[in-house]
Amino acid sequence: MEFTVKQIAGLLGGEVEGNETLKISQLSKIEEGKPGAISFLSNTKYEPFLYTTDASAVIVDRRFEPKKVVKTTLIRVENAYTAFTLLLQQYEQFIKKEKYGIEQPSYVGEGTSIGENFYLGAFACVGKNCRIGQNVKIYPQAYVGDNVQIGDNSVIHMGVKIYNNTVIGSHCIFFANAVIGSDGFGFAPQSDGSYQAIPQLGNVVIEDHVSVGAGTTIDCATMGSTIIRQGVKIDNLVQVAHNVEIGKNTVIAAQAGIAGSAKIGENCVIGGQAGFAGHINLPNRTKVGGQAGVSGKWRQAGLSLHGSPAMEIKDSLRSSAIFRRLPLLEKRVQALENLKQEEKP
């Protein structure tokens, strides 16, 4: 791939400040820029690199005013971050080689219908009576059980295991070794102290535009469905238990865990390693900090929760600040007690 600065500026609707004939062949971070690379400046923390970078061109916000002499060529756009993301997407389209066809050996069960442009990798299995949409890609060593539906343009990576009866929308992506639909963790205690497994007869329903990270596990419902709504993005090694429902456009960072029957609202942002008690109801637009432990009742939308047990962020920060100086606080109490002691006749 090689374009001139002028061509790229045209693509982005930007204005060139410098040499528009320079040739660009790669994208890079501003601190790693080399001749032939184009970079961007959005976070002002990285501004010092603008004056030293060897990148041939840098995309900046239209209103950006340099504080020093800039040697590199600038492309001014409305929003440098958005423009660079667009460039990344264009580049990805350019280099992406779509896979097609059915590699052998692989397995497709009876009664399964498959759309156009299907890719099935070697050593992958698709069960019976599945409905597979258009442009679906199933990579090597993946497993799709019986009666599974997969919508158009969804992609299933290597080693992903999808249990029977799972329903997957369109434009979804599952990264390597994710597991969808394994049994919920439900056991009935017996009088002798042992446990008997409660049959888990439900399934998992995943709507459109959902992303599921590597190694993440989503359990099937006991009855009914574990539901992941449209646009949800789940990172790696996340646990989603049986009968959970995750609302539209919620984002969940790595290693978070959501216990059974919890209902997570829409447009929530959940930090890494956060944990949610079973049956909890998390309102829409809640932000949850990393390692937070959320239980109890929360009714107001849009709160930020921190800590374990989780509190509103301002309360959590205040209490944590005093926790840091607890030894001092105890000394102050001790000093008051000593004074009191001295005062005694």
Add this chain to the structure above:
Amino acid sequence: MEFTVKQIAGLLGGEVEGNETLKISQLSKIEEGKPGAISFLSNTKYEPFLYTTDASAVIVDRRFEPKKVVKTTLIRVENAYTAFTLLLQQYEQFIKKEKYGIEQPSYVGEGTSIGENFYLGAFACVGKNCRIGQNVKIYPQAYVGDNVQIGDNSVIHMGVKIYNNTVIGSHCIFFANAVIGSDGFGFAPQSDGSYQAIPQLGNVVIEDHVSVGAGTTIDCATMGSTIIRQGVKIDNLVQVAHNVEIGKNTVIAAQAGIAGSAKIGENCVIGGQAGFAGHINLPNRTKVGGQAGVSGKWRQAGLSLHGSPAMEIKDSLRSSAIFRRLPLLEKRVQALENLKQEEKP
């Protein structure tokens, strides 16, 4: 599947209150009940749904007294929850299609003996000199190493990897992509700051009726065995390190982690994301809260531990309650100091 209310009541030893000729074709939660479905009421939190449900029948406790008019047909039994679990089990038996036979391509090593009713899925491997019991099912893309023993009726799901020399009892189940017997994490520090791996020559021994969740990892012992006792139930993405021993009938929720040589007692209940220090000894019947961090010495059986570092639950709740109002406590100390200041001549 279609039964009458009368037939189901007969199966459960229950009494019908309402129309016993109604046809039942599915099981559902009470809040999702539809005509043709049977549901149950156990937790009184769900009682309001009893008066509005469209389920054809609802199983209730024999002594339950409705507070309003009930339109649906009731089946009264000793324990509604237990009865419904039985129904789920019956239904599961009914719909379950046992798999048999050896799909191709797959691999079985020399010297391996296999019991009756064996199922080996496509792209699965079983090593040399294994002893595989009756009714064992090994699903596609699973791997069983050399010298592995698997007892009767155990089931190994897709993508599970079982290293050499693992011993597995009967009636065990392993969900997708679990890993059993990978090397313990042991390294000897060298004088140059690097580390040398300590060979991990032991194995994993898993007794009867153990359940292991999707993506869970259980490491082999350095020497001897990592031991999972009878009836232990382990959820998804749990880490069990080398030389750990987990006592009979202990239940471990998702993403908990148990460090090397820890010994967990019998009949413990361990919450999600809880962590255990190495070499710890956890007494029988200990309950451990989600995200708890357990270290130190614990001798008394039956305690409940919470928080990180973990404390007895009543102490943890009291301290946490004051943590929430620490800013207030600091202000009260400040007020006392101010008074003291004013008193000074």
Add this chain to the structure above:
Amino acid sequence: MEFTVKQIAGLLGGEVEGNETLKISQLSKIEEGKPGAISFLSNTKYEPFLYTTDASAVIVDRRFEPKKVVKTTLIRVENAYTAFTLLLQQYEQFIKKEKYGIEQPSYVGEGTSIGENFYLGAFACVGKNCRIGQNVKIYPQAYVGDNVQIGDNSVIHMGVKIYNNTVIGSHCIFFANAVIGSDGFGFAPQSDGSYQAIPQLGNVVIEDHVSVGAGTTIDCATMGSTIIRQGVKIDNLVQVAHNVEIGKNTVIAAQAGIAGSAKIGENCVIGGQAGFAGHINLPNRTKVGGQAGVSGKWRQAGLSLHGSPAMEIKDSLRSSAIFRRLPLLEKRVQALENLKQEEKP
């Protein structure tokens, strides 16, 4: 394997105290020693077992002075732990059966070069244009994408998935079901509340002598590389996000999570379930406790950090100690307030 005590003492450069003609056929922990076994004593906590063990021989430090009568034969060496590790390594060499050759069916793409003594397990895939060194072992059901480099003597276990363009050094080991190079978790928020995936076009670079645990996930960089430096040891179920760099000889215990663009120093020791905020800079030789939550700025090398949010260990322990007696502290404040109240005229 059978050796005399004399032969083993010769191998270790040790002196025998007792019967040097005894035959040794296995290694064991001192508390599990049986006739024919050799064990070691390093941690004095285990000294009581020395006087009761049935092991035929026990390796001890040269300067060790028994407090009671010892029935077993002793081998005295400079460092008992190091000597026993050496013995484990010798034993491992002895029993290890190297695998060679290409099992079928398996897949190797065009343009891929392969060194001597290659092992490729059944149902494994290696992509196009890879460079595979000498003595590389790729176990069954593993996947190696296109343009991947793997250095000499590296080993990839069952079910590991390595995405395109990953670079792996020599003497590395990857345990079962680890995932290397899946997409970083980067999304651009859209005006309608949905998110658009930011293309992740970088790769993962893993230097020599790195160990990666079972089920661990390491994401590729957005641009550039996620970098794991020489000698890093990573345990099971660890998450390493995009653009992270982990310094030389750092050790990371199970279920720790490192968010995007974090830079972890050299020779750090990181406890299980610890979490690191994005973009953090962790100095060299930092020790981080289990479940710690590390954010903010840390500049000094060699600190020990504990708690969430993480503090220096001595501060964390002091504050935690007072946290345990917060109810008492509150009562003391209450008592002072009551006194004050009484004093009032």
